[in-house]
Amino acid sequence: MAMAKETAAQEFSHLVASHRPQIYRFLLASTRDVDLAETLTQECFLKAHRNWAGFRGESTAMTWLMRIAINLQKDHWRNRRVQFWRLTRTNAVDAAEASEWLPSGETSQEQRLLAQERVTEVWHAVDGLSERQRTVFLLRFVEEMELREIAGATGLSEGTVKAHLSRAVMRVRAEMGGKR
């Protein structure tokens, strides 16, 4: 019995180590708030730990964890008491600041600035997306998940995922086009 518990603890430890970066990244991109992303990541693994025994492996561990993370951030924003924080976004980094993290390639300074500007436009477009569109967009283009996996993580059908993704991309395109 103790042996089984130890094995489960080791498995979970491995799960945390291997999936924490991806969960944190998704939550950071969703909230643009470093502290909130950290808090929600911890809550996600806490919740996962509580339910670890019930995980049957019907989906991949990543999909399962992502589903918990999506629900946590959804719950967080839906809570009326944090609406004020949502509106003021006191801790959230603004789009231009977030775009400064663009890794420096071998391009010229001018090209780099241009690329940063484009990334800022994407952040603005993401701001204007609905919660579902944003989630689907980030899972596809940041986490590079397949539509099937996104459907599993969000609990939506693949068709709905496609529709949300399509609208999100159109919005990004419009944002980029509008500033040209």
Added chain:
Amino acid sequence: MNWLMRRKKAEDAAAGQIDKLDELDEKSLMEPDLMDPALRRTLRDFSATVHAWSDAELSRQRPSRTTAARATGLHHGGALIGWGLAAALLLATGGAYEYHQRELAQQTAARIAQQRLAADKSRVEERVEAQKDEELFASVDSAIAREVPSAMEPLEPLAVVADGSEGSHK
């Protein structure tokens, strides 16, 4: 009647175009290579930005998370217990945070040991220098203090001779 038909045709054509666009979008969503290059590049840069930012934040140590804790504390009644459990969980699982903490502690210990070593070394060097100075002063002192013949010493034999001759003369 005609204008109604024309309008319907126009609407159908527009809908057809939208369908075509949607179809293209759908394909490009699955196959990013089908996207227009500018959009593809921008989305790639966007993803790279998020990855770089997240990696940097994960490797950075953040001791205080007061505002976020407050925000979630409002939401979750047992947030304090949750934090405690999360901390215990992270400690138990030897998570990345603990690893960084340990690494930092090791680095600090190594730095302190290095500083101590350097201080010891400089103390020894100072002592050696001081000893050298003392030896130098001692040798100078001994050189100065060496017994010097009295000024009249070379003339002493002459004085004896003079005394003798004076006696015989008498």
